[in-house]
Amino acid sequence: MAPTLGNFALWLSLFFAIFQFFTSRKNNKLKFITVSVNGLLISSLISFFLLMYVHIVSDFSVLNVFQNSHTTKPLLYKISGVWGNHEGSMLLWILVLTIFNYFIFKLYNKKNSAFISKTLETQAFITTGFILFTILTSNPFERMIPAQENGLGFNPILQDPALAIHPPLLYIGYVGFSAAFSISIATLSVEDGEKIPWHIYMKPFVLAAWTFLSIGIALGALWAYYELGWGGWWFWDPVENASFMPWLLGTALLHSLIIVEKRKSLRAWVLLLSILAFLLSVIGTFLVRSGILTSVHTFALDPSRGIYILIFAALLGGYSLILFGVKSKRYFDNNYFTFFSKEGSILINNILMVVICSTVFLGTIYPLLIEALTNNKISVGEPYYNSTVIPIMIPAILVMGIGPILGWGKEDKSKTLKKIFPTILLTTIMTIFIFLIYQSYSVIGIAGIILAFWIISNNLLILIKKDKNCSMGMIIAHLGIGLVILGITSSSVWQEEKITKMKIDSETKIKKYNIVFEKINEIKESNYVALRGDFLVYDDKKNIITILKPENRFYLIKNNFTTEASIHTNLFRDLYIVLGEGNLNDGWIVRIYYNPLVIWIWIGSLIIFIGGIVSMNINLRKLKILY
Amino acid sequence: MKKQLLIIPSILFVLILSTFFYLLIIERNPSELPSNLLNKNVPNFKAESLLKNENFVSSKEFGNEIILVNFFATWCSPCRDEHVYIKRFANEKGIRVIGINYKDNSNNAIEWLKNLGNPYSDVPIDKDGRIAIDWGVYGIPETFIVKSKGIIKYRHVGPITKKIYKKINLLIREIEQ
Amino acid sequence: MTNKTFIIIISIFLIQFFLNSSYTVEPDEVLENQKQELRARDISKNVRCMICQNQSIDESNAPLAKDLRIIIRDKIKEGNNDKEIYKFLTDRYGDFILLKPPLKLSTLALWFLPFIFFIIGFFIVFVNNKKSKKI
Numbered sequence: 001m002a003p004t005l006g007n008f009a010l011w012l013s014l015f016f017a018i019f020q021f022f023t024s025r026k027n028n029k030l031k032f033i034t035v036s037v038n039g040l041l042i043s044s045l046i047s048f049f050l051l052m053y054v055h056i057v058s059d060f061s062v063l064n065v066f067q068n069s070h071t072t073k074p075l076l077y078k079i080s081g082v083w084g085n086h087e088g089s090m091l092l093w094i095l096v097l098t099i100f101n102y103f104i105f106k107l108y109n110k111k112n113s114a115f116i117s118k119t120l121e122t123q124a125f126i127t128t129g130f131i132l133f134t135i136l137t138s139n140p141f142e143r144m145i146p147a148q149e150n151g152l153g154f155n156p157i158l159q160d161p162a163l164a165i166h167p168p169l170l171y172i173g174y175v176g177f178s179a180a181f182s183i184s185i186a187t188l189s190v191e192d193g194e195k196i197p198w199h200i201y202m203k204p205f206v207l208a209a210w211t212f213l214s215i216g217i218a219l220g221a222l223w224a225y226y227e228l229g230w231g232g233w234w235f236w237d238p239v240e241n242a243s244f245m246p247w248l249l250g251t252a253l254l255h256s257l258i259i260v261e262k263r264k265s266l267r268a269w270v271l272l273l274s275i276l277a278f279l280l281s282v283i284g285t286f287l288v289r290s291g292i293l294t295s296v297h298t299f300a301l302d303p304s305r306g307i308y309i310l311i312f313a314a315l316l317g318g319y320s321l322i323l324f325g326v327k328s329k330r331y332f333d334n335n336y337f338t339f340f341s342k343e344g345s346i347l348i349n350n351i352l353m354v355v356i357c358s359t360v361f362l363g364t365i366y367p368l369l370i371e372a373l374t375n376n377k378i379s380v381g382e383p384y385y386n387s388t389v390i391p392i393m394i395p396a397i398l399v400m401g402i403g404p405i406l407g408w409g410k411e412d413k414s415k416t417l418k419k420i421f422p423t424i425l426l427t428t429i430m431t432i433f434i435f436l437i438y439q440s441y442s443v444i445g446i447a448g449i450i451l452a453f454w455i456i457s458n459n460l461l462i463l464i465k466k467d468k469n470c471s472m473g474m475i476i477a478h479l480g481i482g483l484v485i486l487g488i489t490s491s492s493v494w495q496e497e498k499i500t501k502m503k504i505d506s507e508t509k510i511k512k513y514n515i516v517f518e519k520i521n522e523i524k525e526s527n528y529v530a531l532r533g534d535f536l537v538y539d540d541k542k543n544i545i546t547i548l549k550p551e552n553r554f555y556l557i558k559n560n561f562t563t564e565a566s567i568h569t570n571l572f573r574d575l576y577i578v579l580g581e582g583n584l585n586d587g588w589i590v591r592i593y594y595n596p597l598v599i600w601i602w603i604g605s606l607i608i609f610i611g612g613i614v615s616m617n618i619n620l621r622k623l624k625i626l627y
Numbered sequence: 628m629k630k631q632l633l634i635i636p637s638i639l640f641v642l643i644l645s646t647f648f649y650l651l652i653i654e655r656n657p658s659e660l661p662s663n664l665l666n667k668n669v670p671n672f673k674a675e676s677l678l679k680n681e682n683f684v685s686s687k688e689f690g691n692e693i694i695l696v697n698f699f700a701t702w703c704s705p706c707r708d709e710h711v712y713i714k715r716f717a718n719e720k721g722i723r724v725i726g727i728n729y730k731d732n733s734n735n736a737i738e739w740l741k742n743l744g745n746p747y748s749d750v751p752i753d754k755d756g757r758i759a760i761d762w763g764v765y766g767i768p769e770t771f772i773v774k775s776k777g778i779i780k781y782r783h784v785g786p787i788t789k790k791i792y793k794k795i796n797l798l799i800r801e802i803e804q
Numbered sequence: 805m806t807n808k809t810f811i812i813i814i815s816i817f818l819i820q821f822f823l824n825s826s827y828t829v830e831p832d833e834v835l836e837n838q839k840q841e842l843r844a845r846d847i848s849k850n851v852r853c854m855i856c857q858n859q860s861i862d863e864s865n866a867p868l869a870k871d872l873r874i875i876i877r878d879k880i881k882e883g884n885n886d887k888e889i890y891k892f893l894t895d896r897y898g899d900f901i902l903l904k905p906p907l908k909l910s911t912l913a914l915w916f917l918p919f920i921f922f923i924i925g926f927f928i929v930f931v932n933n934k935k936s937k938k939i
């Protein structure tokens with residue numbers, strides 16, 4: 001019953017989406033638009049929760065449940081299992097689209113009716129496209145006849161709380177850019193676009209997208225850090241790049257919107273950026289789901305899906321970019337920028353963000369281009385990105401530190417120098433302090449630490465001075481970025497690694513810690529068995545600090561293994577232990593990492609998220625004044 | 628800014644999408660790699676033989692006819708699946724097949740060939756996988772077509788299926804001509 | 805089942821697992837000469853694990869990755885330089901095995917476009933800005 005209803009609700013949402021497209025296109029009856037927007041939201045809510053329901057009750061007459069679930073799976077992962085697979089994640093994608101659609105509709109009033117209807121029309125087109133895609137190529141309600149006794153289970157490596165909420169956050173990000181896209185299309189299309197405060201409409205959506213994308217990416221990295229078991233968190237995998245590229249453009253977009261607001265400048269640029277940010281989200285989806293490139297996380301290998309998304313992307317991109325080419329003329333301006341000013345620094349950062357994004361895009365698709373043209377295969381991996389992206393990142397971070405201090409328009413250089421003097425002092429002190437502690441010198445390390453403290457101290461000082469010229473959300477988010485840079489630099493430059501074979505009761509040393517392999521335990525859980533090592537960690541004063549318990553798990557249903565790292569965290573370092581191969585006689589291979597300041601990556605990301613939320617609050621208030 | 632420049636984003640977009648489209652419609656397996664040894668000489672190696680008492684010396688073996696080189700192991704289940712086709716190459720088509728036994732237990736391998744039938748003219752043993760690395764092997768089973776003068780003409784990664792069997796036969800006929 | 809037999813049984817399970825995935829660099833691989841070991845690690849980080857996607861052999865768990873790590877160390881001990889080691893690898897596996905694509909005619913765009921993007925970006929802004937100043 002439930003799967004049939006869910007399927008019906010999905011078709012119903014297709015109907016409402018098409019209905020919304022036509023009623024908002026005509027824009028004659030508000031009643032019709034209201035019905036379609038609400039109908040769309042409710043029907044997609046129903047179909048989403050019905051899919052969740054069939055996952056929770058383990059209804060194995062549904063193919064999607066059979067393929068991805070099992071009765072012994074814990075409830076949390078039955079729920080997250082809904083979006084842990086391609087079909088279900090499309091349903092979540094649609095749900096988020098309709099929620100944003102609803103918020104756009106909330107902006108509707110008499111003065112902007114033509115503009116908002118145009119936005120809703122575009123949004124309805126996008127929604128229709130994705131619902132059709134789901135129904136035609138990846139319907140999660142597809143039945144399985146006859147119904148099975150039990151499911152195939154779920155990849156245990158994905159059974160994890162961080163990964164459970166990672167996709168919804170990312171989708172809010174991707175889909176949030178769809179709202180900016182639609183607003184941009186409307187701005188270009190309607191006759192009196194200049195008179196509409198479209199940038200004020202657009203900003204909360206961009207902020208929401210950017211904020212959630214940031215925290216989503218951070219959670220994915222956190223998961224990789226503790227789950228994949230070798231202390232890394234970012235691999236420059238195409239799937240990661242697919243989320244990183246819209247984030248970069250989103251960052252540029254967010255900052256350009258400030259200039260639009262304060263100086264009525266860069267409007268055409270903002271319109272183009274918001275189109276590109278969403279197109280990149282869609283192309284990212286295409287790259288991940290079409291099977292065109294092999295990647296650790298690729299969802300599905302089905303060319304028909306790829307062709308569908310490609311055609312859809314071509315329609316969206318073709319229409320929007322041509323529209324931009326034809327209609328954007330009136331949004332160009334001839335405002336002059338002094339580079340040594342707030343808007344100057346934003347402009348420079350804009351260029352750098354777009355350059356980085358283009359570089360990442362180039363690296364991601366270059367192997368495909370080469371293959372199409374020459375039939376050769378090449379790899380573009382981490383070393384490429386390290387040597388291209390980081391050099392462009394460094395000036396961007398430098399500018400980011402000074403930007404908030406500068407004023408709008410012309411700035412007196414000597415005055416600025418006075419302003420940044422305390423920061424320079426603080427940065428120097430902190431940098432020396434850090435190097436005294438870690439006593440390791442490398443060019444990248446020095447550069448990274450100086451930049452991190454440059455940002456941190458600049459923003460801390462603004463925070464202390466309570467500078468009215470600076471937005472609170474911005475300062476908090478920038479502070480977060482500074483902390484993230486601190487964490488990334490120190491954990492990658494000063495990481496120490498120890499790989500050794502240990503028997504029970506033997507001990508080893510890393511940094512000032514003594515680690516004793518106390519015993520090995522058996523673990524029997526409902527869905528896995530495991531070996532767990534107990535490692536006592538002593539500091540240099542022979543006090544016991546913690547017992548680390550890394551595991552090797554064997555999942556019976558899916559017949560696969562995972563290693564669970566065990567981590568002891570404090571504000572200064574992580575101790576990270578992984579149990580490897582071994583047996584009672586010869587001992588076990590044990591890998592121990594000493595990762596300095598890693599936790600600041602996660603704290604920083606959280607602070608970025610808080611900054612985004614604060615900023616969203618401020619911008620929503622600005623929006624309310626309009627009504 | 629010149630108005631014509633505004634069309635650049637759409638052109639770039641079209642170019643990129645057409646590449647994707649091309650790659651989608653051509654029949655391609657994204658995880659298959661072309662061998663770097665194509666049209667080059669087979670690597671020289673010397674190895675113990677599973678079946679004979681004398682060592683296998685590559686320079687003596689390759690030269691006159693078309694030979695298939697098949698990397699296999701008893702622990703690899705796809706190797707078992709493709710064994711039927713390897714036998715058909717040897718028995719029906721009369722092609723010489725050299726089987727390189729990759730990182731395997733020799734007793735198991737002898738047993739395996741006894742049970743399933745031995746299509747190989749010789750089986751050099753690759754105990755530590757170094758021979759495979761010289762051939763650029765990255766996942767067994769892999770099968771190479773070597774033409775006269777010991778030049779590698781084709782490499783297939785993965786088990787030989789009906790489709791691949793036909794393809795290899797066709798290639799061999801082409802090379803013969 | 806006693807504790808000990810259980811551990812032995814699971815160990816056997818896990819050995820199967822490690823046959824397919826022994827985790828990254830192992831103690832018996834490590835070279836005694838620290839300088840040489842560091843060199844080996846640096847090279848390994850640039851070499852792709854052929855069967856896992858987008859991972860270097862330094863961080864990969866595949867048996868082939870382990871073999872290659874050992875070969876790299878052997879070659880270092882024999883006194884080969886980095887260039888010779890990379891050549892050994894690309895002769896067998898092609899450029900695909902390098903995570904950092906070598907500079908060639910076909911990768912010119914890959915390596916120089918980021919730089920060109922950078923120039924173009926600033927060029928457009930500066931030119932536009934200069935025009936604006938005149939107005």
